[in-house]
Structure formats: C-alpha cells, structure tokens
Amino acid sequence: MKSGTGELQTIALFGGTSEIGLTILRTFVGPSTERIVLACRDTVSGQTVADTFAEHITVDVIEWEARDLAAGPNIISMLGDDNRDVDLVIIAAATLGEQSAFDADPVLAGEAVVINTASPIATLSATASQMTAQGHGNIIVLSSVAGVRVRSDNRVYGASKSGLDSYALALANELDDTGVEITVVRPGFVHGRMTDGMKPAPFATDPATVASATHNAVAAGRRVVWVPRVLQLVFAVFRILPNSIWRRIRR
Amino acid sequence: MSSGFTQVSGWGQTSPARTFLRDAQSVKELHNVLTSVGRRGAIARGLGRSYGDAAQNSGGSTIRFTDRSFSFDADRGVVTASAGATFDDIMTQIIPHGWFVPVTAGTRQITVGGAIAADVHGKNHHHDGSFGNFVHSISLLLASGDVAELDRSSHHDLFFATIGGMGLTGVILSATFDLLQVSSAMMSVRTERHGDIDSLMESMLRNDSAFRYSVAWVDGTATGKHLGRGVITHGDHASSDEVRSNHKRPSDYRSPTTIDIPPFVGAARSVRRSTSLLFSELWYRKAPKLREGQLVSIPSFFHPLDGVGHWNRLYGKNGFVQHQCVVPLDRDDVIRSILQRVSSDRPANVVNVLKRFGEGNDAHLSFPQPGWTLTVDLPVTSQLSTTLADIDEMVSSAGGRHYLAKDATTGSHSIRGGYPRLGEWQHIRHRVDPDQRWQSDLSRRLNLCATLKETE
Ligand SMILES: Cc1cc2nc3c(=O)[nH]c(=O)nc-3n(C[C@H](O)[C@H](O)[C@H](O)COP(=O)(O)OP(=O)(O)OC[C@H]3O[C@@H](n4cnc5c(N)ncnc54)[C@H](O)[C@@H]3O)c2cc1C
Secondary structure, three states: OOOOOOOEOOOEEEOOOOOOHHHHHHHHHHOOOEEEEEEEEOOHHHHHOOOOOOOOOOOEEEEEOOOOOHHHHHHHHHHHOOOOOEEEEEEEEOOOHHHHHHHOOOOHHHHHHHHHHHHHHHHHHHHHHHHHHOOEEEEEEEHHHHHHOOOOOHHHHEEEEEHHHHHHHHHHHHHHOOOOEEEEEEOEEOOOOOHHHOOOOOOOOHHOOOOOOHHHHHHHOOOOOEOOOHHHHHHHHHHHHHHOHHHOOOO | OOOOOOOEEEOOOOOOOOEEEEOOHHHHHHHHHHHHOOOOEEEEEOOOOOOOOOOOOOEEEEEEOOOOOOOEEEEEEEEEEEEOHHHHHHHHHHHHHHHOOOOOOOOOOOOHHHHHHHHOOOOHHHHHOOOHHHHHEEEOOOOOEEEEEEEOOOOOOHHHHOOOOOOOEEEEEEEEEEEEEEOOEEEEEEEEEEHHHHHHHHHHHHHHHOOOOOOOEEEOOHHHHOOOEEEEEEEEOOHHHHOOOOOOOOOOOOOOOEEEOOOHHHHHHOOHHHHHHHHHHHHHHHHHEEEEEEEEEEHHHHHHHHHHEEHHHOOOOOOEEEEEEEEEEHHHHHHHHHHHHHHHHOOOOOEEEEEEEEOOOOOOOOOOEEEEEEEEEEEEOOHHHHHHHHHHHHHHHHHOOEOOOOOOOOOOHHHHHOOHHHHHHHHHHHHOOOOOOOOHHHHHHOOOOOOHHHHO
C-alpha cells in the first residue's frame, strides 16, 4: 500500500539489473519502502544489487527469463498472493542488439521482439489486471524515442519499442478511472552500460536524468515523458518529414 | 471496469481509496452485501473520523452500517446502541437526564462501532481508562455470516480482540455500555500556562490525579528554552452547587451548531507556517498563568474542533498526518526529542496534545498503555516521511507504540514491535476469519492479518 505521505511499500522491477530501471527505482525508495522485487536473468548480479538497499527492506531476487512469456505474469500473481499490494511495477528489460547481427540471424531478430515487446506486454497485461483489482498502482514502461519513428538502421529495436509504446498507451486509456496509472518513458540516447562504446546521438542523456524526469512525471500523473524534453519537439519534426528524407537518416 | 467505485479517505485526507462503498440499514441488508464480497474483502466504516486508512478498502468493499438507533435506561445509566449510533445523538439524549458517555474522543462525530473498534480514549484515560472498559457486550457479525454475542465471560477472547480490533474481526452490530452520572451540563476547569516542557510535564504528573479530565496543548512552534511550552486544562463535571448561580442544569444541554469549511477551501489555500505561528502565539498568550473554577460547556471543553465542520480541509489537498504515539513515563526524553524534531522542520503545525495515560486494558490491540501520549498534526510535505521515520524510530526504541486509528505512515515492523500481543490477536482472528474476508488498507499496509505461518 501507499503510505499517507505517498510513499510506496512494494516495488517490482523487471530487468532487475537494468541500469536505467534501477536508477528510476531508487528515486521511489523511501523510509516506508518494505519490499523490492528484482526480476532478472542474472541472479548473481541481482544479489549484488540487492545488497545495496537499506537493511529494513526485504529484497527478493527472482530468476526471470524474458523469453519465457509465462514468467512475468507468474511473478506478478505470486506477488498478489500474500494480500499485500504491489504499488509500482517498472518494466525495463530490453535488448538493443546490432542490426547487422539481426540481418545475419533472423531468429535473433525475432527473439529481440519477444524480449522487447511480447514479454513486456505479457507482464503489463498481468500487472494491469492485478492492479485493477487492487484499485490502485503505478506502472512505468521503458520505451524509447527509437520507436516514435523507426529508422532503417535500427529497425528491429525501433519497431519492437514502437509496438510496446503503442500497446502501453492504449492500455493506459483502458485503465482510465481504475486507479491504475501508466507512465511511458521515451529517452533518447542514454550513456550507460547498454550503449557503452557507441557514438552518442545528439541530445544524449544519462540514467540519473531519465530517472528524475520519470519520477516527476509519475508524481504529476503525466503519461508520457521525453528525456530530454527537447526530443518531443525534435520528433514532432521527424514524424512529419517526408519519407524521402527520413529514409536517409542514420545515427 | 470501474463501475460502482467511490473515492473515500480518512479524516487526514491522505491516500484516498477507490472502494465499493455500500450502506446497510439492517442485518438482513448486511448479509446481502456480504454475499457479494470478493477476494479484496470488506471493512466496516463509521463516520470516517479515523485519520488514516483504517476505514477504507481499495478495490474491495467498505460497508457503512447506517442503523443509528439506541435505547437508554435512564435509571441504571446503560445504553444499548446500534453500531451506527453517533456519540452526538447519544449525548443529546442522555445529558439532560444527568448522564454522560464514560469516554469521549475529541469529536462527538464518531459512531459506537468506531469507538469500540479503535477502543477510543479521552482526557479521562488516567482516571477511567478507555471506552472498551465500559462495554458489557458486543453483538458481532462474523465472516461466516453468523452473529456472535460477546462479553467478558462468553467468547471473551473474541470480545477483547474486537475492542481495538479495527473492524478486522467482523462488523459490530450493537453494543451495551455503562454511562457516567453527572449533575450538570457544565465543566469546572483549571487552566495552567507553562513556559517550557519540563515544568508542564512535572505539573501534569503532580496534579492530574486530582481531576477526572486532564490534557495539555503544546506549542509545536516554540524552540530553545521555550520548547514544549503549553497550557494544561484539568476538569471535572461541575456539581449542581457550582452551576446553580449559572442556571445550567443537565437539561440545558444542546448539541451545538457548526459552521462548515466548503470543499474548495482546501484546494485554494492551506494552513501556512505564518498562520500557525500566529495561532500558537495567541493560544499561548490567551491562557492565564493559572485560573481555577471556571465553568465551561461540555462541547467547548471536549469538542472545540467540532465547532468548525470539515476543518480538515484547511490543511490543503495533500492532507495531513495526525501522529499519535505513547512512550513509557520514564521516557519523557522522547517527547522532548519529538517536539524538537517537529519544531526544527518548521511545519504549519497547530494542534499538539500531550497527556498521561493510565493503565491499559485486556484488549490485544488497544492503544493506551501507561505513559506519555503525544499527538501532533503535520501537513503532508516532501520532507514529512523522513521526519516521521525518525520519530517512529525514537518511539519504537523507547518501547512505545502508535495509535492505529490515526496511523497513515508507520511501517509494519514498528507496529509488530509496539503491539507484542499482535500474534495472539492474529490467532483469534484467523479462527473466525480464515479466508480473510475482513481487510482494510490499514491491514494490508501494516500486514496486520498476516497468515500465521509468516508470523510464527
Ligand atoms: C477531531 C478528532 C478528534 C479525535 N480525538 C480522539 C481522541 O481524543 N481519542 C481517540 O481515541 N480518538 C480520537 N479521534 C479518532 C476517532 O475517535 C476514532 O478514529 C474513531 O474510531 C472514529 O470513529 P468513526 O465512527 O468515525 O469510525 P471510522 O473512522 O469510520 O472507523 C474507525 C475504525 O473502526 C472500524 N469500525 C467502524 N464501524 C465499525 C463497525 N460497525 N464494526 C466494526 N468495526 C467498525 C473501522 O473499520 C475502522 O477500523 C479523533 C478524531 C477526530 C477527527
């Protein structure tokens, strides 16, 4: 349950070692937080992360494979079993991949879409019904500006985020008036582990900035958050560029 | 997806719940409501004067038992009331006959069900104990749909689990309780002003046993050598001799009228720091250094806040937390530390109440235990959760506890530490509600109804 000062008691993160996901999560941790669930593939790293939280918090590190579509919903239903509510679910797991690798191995391309789209949709769907029954809850979905208009040199990742982004927004409409709120986060290039060694795109940002912008958006009840903000303008232009120009845009 | 849900909150207006709010006027209607209660369960609600999330149930049902009837034996001084009967109605009826409720909270706008479920205490706790002490019997609707008649000899464990049980053992249908005989509708009051907390506490310890009622208002804005300055009021029901010159007989009692704060006020403005400084200064200055034998009316002695309806809206849309704890008598240092913590945050704080509690009772979750109880009103701000976490730590490590009827923020481990009989209570509860039909936001937040394996 939320406390009277709006603090969250139970928070679950899918992609339990995700740098952005964790940075966002930490902005919501306060004296009233009692339980954190880290769903991750690599439970050894997950445990290292778990040890960084204050002692009064129970951190459950749960092994979770995004390609197993039943795994996310199972964790959500397990969380609902003990009569204590889930206040916030952050869906952050994703794979970026190299377009050239996807071209070389079509199965890999398909798998990326399972991880970036199918799996989050399954988890979102389970979370939405559970939170609707609770009568309250917040969900944060990590999307990307790459999904707003998909570039050809990034088409697998971009298309997979585009699918997730539109599903999340449509679900948010469906959840109107249920007490459940969804915030979709659209960062640009984020310096960090996932992009290590890559040449930064213009308007690059960092996990801390994404996290504080997300926190503020959730507090204000905003559905979509662009980080940095200027990308909303940039993409307003990109969206209306004629395809003859857009198709030549590379990062 | 959302049909039939209403938003409700406690008196502090924090964490509102979307809940299926249902009224039942009779036991038959209650049974009907119960048949449609789902996995999120149900909780009873009285007049919603608890401050936090005790009388609400997000995603589930919140049931108001609206039968307000009661009967009154004017010879023996005994009332048998439906759980929905209000203290306001009861007092209006009984005072003219020379009787008074044995315990009254700081507001008349509470129900008999709410008074039992929170085992409310008043300014006479050091003298008489809490409301549960005066209750003979309770009629309780169980999760099974059966009605149990509870008293000190039959089902005594469930009787005591229900007093202070925050609605989590079932829906109280009615109860019988004793009244206190009085010979006037006036209070004889002694007022003392003290320049600091030490002198205030010392005087309270020395003098409160000579009075039935005793309480202190403490200035939460005062710091340094004025820390905890305040005003003690002691009182007794005035004798007929004392009021003769005044012509106030019990039969002169009327339930007073109120003015109301409209909803838009909270949205527009809230209590400011400057207002609270001004209020506190005036309140302190207006009190005499010492005044004895002053006659005041029952409402102005017991329920000054009832004169303004919905005064809670003055705190603005984020609401406020009313924090109430009790610490052992020899830990008066904790009271000082809390006041220091509160005044250093410089909040817009006006209502702080200090009192000495007497003996507790046999109810497992009854709040009062011997010691100092301090109540502070704190508007919700971004720093509040840290302040409260610090205060809770002080309270817990001193062996103190928090009042569930006011709580909105405490962690479950503080509650477990503060209420050593919680496990025993959970066993009794589990016996009568194995399927967790009774649930509230409070019970979920504090894990009060933990399945037994978790607590063993
Ligand atoms: C201005 C003010 C001053 C106050 N002063 C004091 C004080 O001096 N001392 C004190 O002890 N308290 C005080 N309180 C708190 C108040 O007395 C308690 O919270 C009381 O329980 C409120 O009664 P209610 O009818 O509004 O119940 P609610 O707030 O609606 O419910 C309180 C609890 O009682 C349960 N409940 C209600 N009806 C039933 C029922 N029929 N069957 C089973 N459970 C039920 C609910 O589930 C909930 O857990 C004060 C509150 C205010 C607003």
